[in-house]
Amino acid sequence: MLDKSNASHTSPPKLFVLAAAALLVVAGSFLLISTRISAIWTTVAVGIFAAMVVVLLGGLTALMGIRRGQLPKTLHGFAQWSTAALYPAAMLAGRILGLEKDRVRGSFIEIHNQLAAMKQVKAQPDEILLLLPHCLQWADCRHRITVDVNHCRQCGQCVIGDLLDLQRQYGFHMAVATGGTLARKIIMDLRPKVVVGVACERDLAAGIQDVRKIHVVGILNERPNGPCYNTTLNVADVEKTIRSLVQ
Ligand code: SF4
Known part of the structure; x- marks a missing residue:
């Protein structure tokens, strides 16, 4: 739906x-x-x-x-x-x-x-964190990418594999969070200069309100199967955003 x-x-x-x-x-x-x-x-x-x-x-x-x-x-x-x-x-x-x-x-x-x-904020690639929601992962995938995105086998069933290619090309950090608490912990641990956050309207608006001291750019996910299930996004949009931020 x-x-x-x-x-x-x-x-x-x-x-x-x-x-x-x-x-x-x-x-x-x-x-x-x-x-x-x-x-x-x-x-x-x-x-x-x-x-x-x-x-x-x-x-x-x-x-x-x-x-x-x-x-x-x-x-x-x-x-x-x-x-x-x-x-x-x-x-x-x-x-x-x-x-x-x-x-x-x-x-x-x-x-x-x-x-x-x-504001035209610029950052080194390793100062940028791409924070993704768990629902981007194909629901039947058994690889634990929330622990480490490198566990993804890039099988092509979801966009995580393509995003991993992008991450390796540009050198930014990439993490998958199962919820707001984990997202906050990832940000606190990494302390990036810029967060590129991907989520639905509700989570993205809440996240932007939460993380006031860090430069945040939001990208909305696409939900062809309804909310929170096998969501996707336009990888080209992510690349464009990363390119606009990299020094
Ligand atoms: S691309 Fe990666 S995360 Fe997505 S289903 Fe395949 S192995 Fe799992």
Whole structure:
């Protein structure tokens, strides 16, 4: 069964800011209502509204930077911080507006990747970690690639073999994680400069939020058999990402 959430690959960044703007309207309405309740509620509402305005300004800065294809270095941090701060707000607004969760997540990942690209971070191959989800491995494969990807016999049943070729060609690190806890441990142990993370919208958005201090680039997997089962990806996309990062 085709996983329809893959449609979110084309989520426009606008969606994310629109969803956040909807929440701003909610915060504004709260502000208006609170003025009729009590002074304390008005103060709280003003604080929430002001915070939302700052965060939304950061979101708009990010969107304008993406449109123009560049952003002053001094605004990179603000744009990324605001995008991360907008994420839970956008999820909430998305729920109110009846948007698919993965569309909002996909939009967040797209904005994050475009902001990350603008930073033009470069690294040596051995400073890059390609972190893969276990569901990329063919479900009937008996080789324990979560222990060591070199256990893969490159039989061609899944993309792990092709990714191993790429890893040997460029010399970056590659690991397969069975979940978020192991993914975090791999990152903590290796301490790479850049993580190229492959996952579904949910895991990728959570991972980007988790690993704030490391440069992360996200690549969505493809799920022709439904979620978490015999997933795949475009190996050329991975190679393009690695080439853009290598010094
Ligand atoms: S390519 Fe590697 S991981 Fe994939 S099924 Fe074959 S041996 Fe297993």
